[in-house]
Amino acid sequence: MPVIGKLNIVVTGGAGFIGSHLCDRLVQKGHMVTCVDNLHTGRFDNVRPLLNHRNFSFAEADVREPLDIGGPVDRIYNLACPASPPHYQTDPIGTVKTCVLGALHVLELARSTGARVLQASTSEVYGDPEIHPQPESYRGSVNPIGPRACYDEGKRCAEALFFDYRRMHGVAVKVARIFNTYGPRMLENDGRVISNFVVQALRNKPITLYGDGSQTRSFCYVEDLLNGLELLMESDDQVTGPINLGNPREVTVKEIAHMVLAQTGSRSRLAYHPLPQDDPRRRKPEIGAAAQALGWQPSIPLEQGLRSTIDYFALKVATPAPAAAP
Ligand code: NAD
Ligand code: UDP
Numbered sequence: 001m002p003v004i005g006k007l008n009i010v011v012t013g014g015a016g017f018i019g020s021h022l023c024d025r026l027v028q029k030g031h032m033v034t035c036v037d038n039l040h041t042g043r044f045d046n047v048r049p050l051l052n053h054r055n056f057s058f059a060e061a062d063v064r065e066p067l068d069i070g071g072p073v074d075r076i077y078n079l080a081c082p083a084s085p086p087h088y089q090t091d092p093i094g095t096v097k098t099c100v101l102g103a104l105h106v107l108e109l110a111r112s113t114g115a116r117v118l119q120a121s122t123s124e125v126y127g128d129p130e131i132h133p134q135p136e137s138y139r140g141s142v143n144p145i146g147p148r149a150c151y152d153e154g155k156r157c158a159e160a161l162f163f164d165y166r167r168m169h170g171v172a173v174k175v176a177r178i179f180n181t182y183g184p185r186m187l188e189n190d191g192r193v194i195s196n197f198v199v200q201a202l203r204n205k206p207i208t209l210y211g212d213g214s215q216t217r218s219f220c221y222v223e224d225l226l227n228g229l230e231l232l233m234e235s236d237d238q239v240t241g242p243i244n245l246g247n248p249r250e251v252t253v254k255e256i257a258h259m260v261l262a263q264t265g266s267r268s269r270l271a272y273h274p275l276p277q278d279d280p281r282r283r284k285p286e287i288g289a290a291a292q293a294l295g296w297q298p299s300i301p302l303e304q305g306l307r308s309t310i311d312y313f314a315l316k317v318a319t320p321a322p323a324a325a326p
Helices: 017-028 044-052 085-090 092-113 149-169 193-202 222-233 253-264 288-294 302-318
Strands: 008-012 032-037 056-060 075-078 116-122 173-178 207-210 216-218 243-245 250-252 270-273
Touching: 008 017, 008 092, 017 032, 017 044, 017 222, 032 044, 044 056, 075 092, 075 222, 085 092, 085 149, 092 116, 092 149, 116 149, 116 222, 149 173, 173 222, 193 207, 193 253, 193 302, 207 253, 216 253, 222 243, 222 288, 243 288, 250 253, 253 302
Parallel strands: 008 032, 008 075, 032 056, 075 116, 116 173, 173 243, 207 270
Antiparallel strands: 216 250
């Protein structure tokens, strides 16, 4: 990782799963971090310990409104957006606005402050891919009118805006296409596959397999992803992406279920449910570009990442959720 001086960094979505780990890491490195979050799917508890640091501040704000940080800004990580299908589909119009207006507002902030700005884009821009594994040059196969479109098309439009701001206004942009990422601090009711299976297994409840479980995903542990995000942000201005960040080990959803059952020693049974509409059949990142441009590759095996995630949820499941909100 390049050694850089103390920077003023804004993290939108900083109270969420990935964002709160990023805030932790940036504060530990001595940067001044402002977390902007409307607490839609994030939790104040994720960043509460950081309030003891002079370097950290929390702004409860919505990226669908213009952002006023009131000071210098060197870097903006734009992570604000619900990422789990049940969450982003609950308020699809709100999701589109978060993706599109959120991108506009961080780009305007970058333009007015001269900050560099990184977009947390997604493998969902590839939709249900016909090319496997997916390289950055693949333009995707997204259903523009389906239930996932609010997220997929919202993120695609955000990418378009990022490159328009670079061309029109010379804003220094970076676009990471993040593949499925997991780890501690996912919500118990997040709805994504790893958190669902782990919580179900720990409670000895049925494991909810959608479809026949033969669809695949490639899971990246959150620490590996953060290394990639930071390397991309601090890379040369010419390195704009879009660049895939993900773990190329591809597993079926059924394999994940069996791994979780084995690691938890659970008595849960498998329960089959209908496959949601437009659920991608397979997904695996091509990560040659990240290796070449950033010297990045993931290093944490799925078994090890699952262990940490299970340990985290084991404490959560044993302890009742705190009632306190900010
Ligand atoms: P998350 O839901 O845990 O975090 C999202 C955060 O954004 C939450 O804290 C939420 O409260 C906040 N937020 C949502 N709408 C907002 C708004 N309008 N204004 C301000 N804050 C808002 O999700 P995550 O998994 O941490 O994902 C973070 C980012 O990474 C998202 O942009 C997501 O699209 C992207 N991403 C995640 C994955 C993954 O597998 N986790 C994969 C691809 C892309
Ligand atoms: N999935 C599942 N059971 C669950 C949650 C998800 O079988 O309880 C499946 C889902 O249908 C998809 C895969 O797991 O095929 C990954 O789903 P997730 O929502 O985690 O991520 P995404 O579909 O956005 O990649």
